[in-house]
């Protein structure tokens with residue numbers, strides 16, 4: 001667990017609370033539609049593919065690849081140490097999330113680089129999913 005106590009903490013809602021509760025157990029989850037099988041994130045009331053409200057939270061492997069990234073040199077709010085990498089990670093189950101890469105030099109990072117979820121502990125006992133470069137063979 002990486003400590004980032006200065007980072008803003010999430011404010012869970014009725015819809016997002018299961019995501020944050022799983023994150024507190026270092027478990028990454030996403031919604032999966034029970035009607036069409038679509039994986040989706042960020043949390044929604046209905047499947048973005050078929051509008052079904054029959055979905056469930058399912059555990060992710062936490063493994064994926066960088067879909068896109070940028071290096072931020074100016075913090076949007078206090079609590080971010082710059083520079084940091086903002087990335088869209090496409091998870092192996094076929095869904096994606098906007099997140100941060102927490103290690104690796106920008107020169108080591110490219111589109112398609114394999115990454116693995118890691119966990120950042122922030123204020124209020126909450127935990128954020130972030131990503132690091134996957135070790136070779138993982």
Ligand SMILES: [Zn+2]
Nearest residue numbers: 033036047050
């Ligand atoms: Zn659906």
